[in-house]
Amino acid sequence: MITAIIEQIKKHQTIIIHRHVRPDPDAIGSQGGLREIIQAACPDKRVLITGENDSEFQYLIQMDEVRDEDFEDSLVIVCDTANQPRIEDERFHLGNTLVKIDHHPEVDTYGDLSWVDTDASSTSEMVFELFEVWEKDGAVLTDEGARLLYAGIVGDTGRFRHPNTTEKTFASAGKLIRYNFSRPDLYEAMYEKPIDLVRTEGYVLSNAEMLPSGVAYIKLTKEKLEEFGVTASMTASFVNAFSSIQGVKAWVFFVEEEEVIRVRLRSKGPAVNELASRYDGGGHPMASGASAYSWEETDALLGELDQLCRNYPEKQA
Ligand SMILES: [Mn+2]
Structure with a gap:
């Protein structure tokens, strides 16, 4: 599959x-x-990255301005996206050939070529694997490419703590740190938070609710977010704050x-993830997202999560 994807890359100009x-x-x-790898191997090709620029990720990379006509005869590669409704920039179908590269459980098979590896910690780890195959044929990785892939691996593994971190993940990271970029600068940019958000996290920790089944949860209302001066999406940065609560099996932020x-x-x-899929969402078995349309619905979801945890066996001593 990797060589088939590299072949497609070689065949297309854009x-x-x-x-x-x-x-x-x-x-x-x-x-x-991936853009860095392709551009370094094929300097005459046009390689564009599309999507909204998010100020939170300025330290990573700026997106390109992509026009409709750019899609003509192009190869479109979608990274890290399990299903088509979650693809940013709906023009992905305007290209000539569509490729999916992803590590989420397959919920929607799309693309002329689809490379899905649920054992990979991250799509960045998969892109590094693609590079290693292509490297035998002369591809090079730039320092900037290494920095971006390293950031992706660090992000999805929670700094190599989550169970998705494998021997292969460490091997890939070990090779990536040979390149010239500053890890302290990267970590600082990834994990620094504005003071308003730190205070919100303090509120969330102080108001955590815990059920006997091992479910921890917090309900954050719009009014509360406004009081702290933060947006709903900003709270994603500390969603793992409950992971270290003793006895916790699962937790949820509303x-x-x-x-x-x-x-x-x-x-x-x-x-x-199965629970999430019944509430207009989905994701990984250990990390999913969903949507509720009333606080009553959040209580129903919480009840189901409570049941899941009550039925889940205790760890054997
Ligand atoms: Mn990912």
Whole structure:
């Protein structure tokens, strides 16, 4: 599959790389890292990355201005996106050939070529694997490409703490740090937070609710967010704040937006993606997102999560 994707890249003059909406470091890192690899191997090709510029990720890379006519006869590669509705920039179907590169469980098979590896920690790790195959045929990785892929791996593994971190992840990261970029600068940019957000995190920790089943949760209303002067999407940066609560099996953030209550589900035990899929969402077994349209609906979801955790076996001593 990797060689088939490289063949497609070689065949096309214009390559446009997409990622998912509401990006994270892996979405942008894999997108930008892949661009660096292709551009270095094929300097005469036009390689564009598309999507909204998010001020939160200025330290990673700026997106390109992509016109409709750029898609003509192009190869479109979508990184880190399990299903078509989550692809940012709906023009992805305007290209000549469509390729999917992703590590999420397959919920929507799309693309003329689809490379899905759920054992990979991140799409950035997969892009590095693609590079290593292409490297035998002369491809090079720039320092900037290495920085972007490293950021993606660090982001999706929670700094190599999550169970998706494998021997291969460490091997890839070990090779990436041989390139010339500043890891301290990168970490600082990834994990620094404005004071308003730190105070919001303090509120969330102080008001965590815990059920006997091992479910921890917080409900953040629109009014509360306004009081702290933060947006709903900003609270994603500390969704793992409950992971270190003793006895926690799964946790959930309910964050009220304009039209919807955003649901962020995380787990250390029972798979939560099936539950998420029944509430207009989906994702990984241990990390999913969903949507609720009333506080009553959040209570129903919470009840189901409670049941999941009650049925989940205790760790054997
Ligand atoms: Mn990812």
